[in-house]
Amino acid sequence: MDGNDDGDDCLGGVQLRPKDKKFKKMPKIIVIAWKGSPPPENMLLDHEFANLVQYCAIGGGFRKPAWCAIRNFAGVMSTVVFRVNVVDSVLDAFTPDNKDLFSPKYFTFQGLSASITTASRTSFWRSLLHVTTPPKQLIAKLVQTRGDPLEKARAIASDDFDRTKLLLTMVDLAELNYPLPLKGVGVKPSREKYAPVTKHSPIFVIDCEMCRGRDGSSLLTRISVVDESARIIFDTLVKPDEPISDYLTQYSGISPESLKNVKTKLADVHAALRALLPPDAILCGHSLNFDLAAIKFSHPYIIDVAAIYNLTGHPLGVRRISLRRLAQVFLNVDIQSSANGHCSVEDCLATLGLLKLKLKHGLTFGDVSCGFSVADYRRGAFPDAKDDESDASSEDESQEVTGKPVSRALTPRICETCKNKFATQCPIVDCPCENGTPKLCCACLAESTPAKDDVLEDGFDFAEATQAGTAGMLVPLTDYMNTTMSTVFCAINAPDDLVTPTKHCKVRDAQTLAGNGLSDLIREVGPRCAENRLTLIEHDVAEPESSPEAIDEAVKNLVLKHVLRNFLCAVVLASPSRSIAFMKARGD
Missing domain, CATH: 3.40.720 (Alkaline Phosphatase, subunit A)
Structure with a gap:
């Protein structure tokens, strides 16, 4: 131009x-x-x-x-x-x-x-x-005329509170700008068909670190996946196919040295996720829409910690409190405080802790619109109360990291099978990601995982259900x-x-x-x-x-x-x- x-x-x-x-x-x-x-x-x-x-x-x-x-x-x-x-x-x-x-x-x-x-x-x-037509309008029309297709993919509901009560609806996914498997948008579904989601469906927590492309988009450069037992399933750096204009190192923890000689590509991440996730997997994260957009993946069963905790009283989509603030208030831990950047494993573990609290105490826990009181929580109304006198609903300026980065050698992590570099030692000293570090890169992990049947004859086809009700995208x-x-x-x-x-x-x-x-x-x-x-x-x-x-x-x-x-x-x-x-x- x-x-x-x-x-x-x-x-x-x-x-x-x-x-x-x-x-x-x-x-x-x-x-x-x-x-x-x-x-x-x-x-x-x-x-x-x-x-x-x-x-x-x-x-x-x-x-x-x-x-x-x-x-x-x-x-x-x-x-x-x-x-x-x-x-x-x-x-x-x-x-x-x-x-x-x-x-x-x-x-x-x-x-x-x-x-x-x-x-x-x-x-x-x-x-x-x-x-x-914008996706929000398409999905609203779909739900109005055909009902929520995700409801049909869930097992028979009961009145008891369980993890399925925290899942985002189809309208929620559109409202929060989650990637959806619409035609022509460049987003791939995480699998062809899905099994019904139940109260026993396994939860996997995902967090990513991104750098900025020259077109302003977010490029995936690190992804971590943790299961319900806090076991690190995989944690890998990713080499983008597009040039990086800003590494955003103060937030991402990624630098040119980090990605040097890394061969893992986005396609390898896709293969690993498809191999590891069972057909009824629930994905959980904090504002996971941004992570899935960078991964270019869509998934029907989502729990968003930023949506299930509401300390502001605002509607869905405008009520989000940062993960760091939620961790301070409810877990009494300080994350994302290193001047060397964030760690996606640390964020996964904090997200998992918040999810477990919610599952333990019920749907109204952490939601002021349902009568939850942070003050009562601090006074010990809940056994997990943490002493924090600051205003939980505000994003305090003190949340900003003001320290200087600490120089640390980024020792490469080598895949045991292919001998390629797939990660480095975390730039954050004493980071929890140092424990239980995976030994395989994404490509080798996918190859070593027993093959799953990708096609379930009676499974839920997320892409088909979405596209069938949004055929009138052009008006x-x-x-x-x-x-x-x-x-x-x-x-x-x-x-x-x-x-x-x-x-x-x-x-x-x-x-x-x-x-x-x-x-x-x-x-x-x-x-x-x-x-x-x-x-x-x-x-x-x-x-x-x-x-x-x-x-x-x-x-x-x-x-x-x-x-x-x-x-x-x-x-x-x-x-x-x-x-x-x-x-x-x-x-x-």
Whole structure:
């Protein structure tokens, strides 16, 4: 992606420089990051481009694009998308550094240009004219129409309190942003089918340490799994497939030296988890959604310690207290206090301790919304009471680690079978992870574990149950734009298969409006830009208008005459093999 802030550029015929007040207040599109791995050559995917257009056109709380932000944009009045279908030789002239043409010069000033993946014009318009329903809404609809599929996967419930009463529901999983096995999201289910979960189902506690990728995402670099007896099942470092931009060593305890010569990959972690977890396993963690997102795994049976302890009285999702604070209040232990970073095994053991307290004392324990009192707990109303005079519901500033890291040699741990490094000595002195350290790496552990039957004939298929009720993930954009203040004018080629006219969506075939060519199309459609919240235009360039200069003149005509202040304007030049998009929030 390319942008240009040179003060020598002109905007609307007015020369501005970076120090000018008007320059500083002008709208600007800023690239932030990609949610997943950056595509080849940093190209935008169809849906990423569509997300920006939909966000600006719909507004009103619609999800923001993850890859960019718009600064100094005082509300969107209208959005204009103009797609011009050209040949490769024409596209070659529209490079961002070609200042002989209006489009590159205009759009790269306070805007940006980007390559965009467009397999075809049909897929381009379909992604733009259809909105992906957020998982929370999909799951809410699923539960409303079909019931909670996780309830069907549980054994016959009894009135007695047991571990199954702590499991998150399907709605809880969506509300807390847990990875779900929806199509196209890159998340794998932990197994194909699951056995019914019961009060005897084994619990495994998981905690991960993550570093930051260059796209801002969390990359798994260490994972620990502990069973109910506090036995460390495995504890391994993981070498990400993507480059690390920030090791976050003060939190993760991970450094370049830690990962040196580590060969364990995410695929090895997947194989080990599938081999070790029985079909009715319950996974437990503190805010486990972040860990599973980094592992790129989904699982139906979840206990989240951050959800079952409620010391603030706030609803699910906003009431979370840090693991360190919960451990201090209920376990009287101080974790995550080392300046050398956190240890995932230490966090697992603290999580396990909190879970056992909850199972021992019942559903209302640790939940102020159910009448639990921290003060009564401290006065000895429970046999496990710990003396802690601080406010349990607050995140005290004293929780911050202020000490200096202690230098310690990171002795490698070598797998007994393959002789590869899979971990190091913990950077935290006297850490509990030093006891019961596993001897095998993930890959060898998976190979040495007796094979389990992955397919249960009558088992619960989490992926199928989720996808069956969320088939309508894509809904027409016009469902969101259905008021007199939110209208659409669509002038694209052969629109009948892509968009349905409505009271607030006018549809015309661009080929019938073009008349003698591109200039006629702009003359016909241009005035509509100011009349509608979203205007979509398409044109197939033909002789004699196929010269870059002729196309550029038509774009200039559209932008300067019909795209007004605070409009988002996007011009997409697409050939059969590639495309380039110029985007700008007009501020002049």
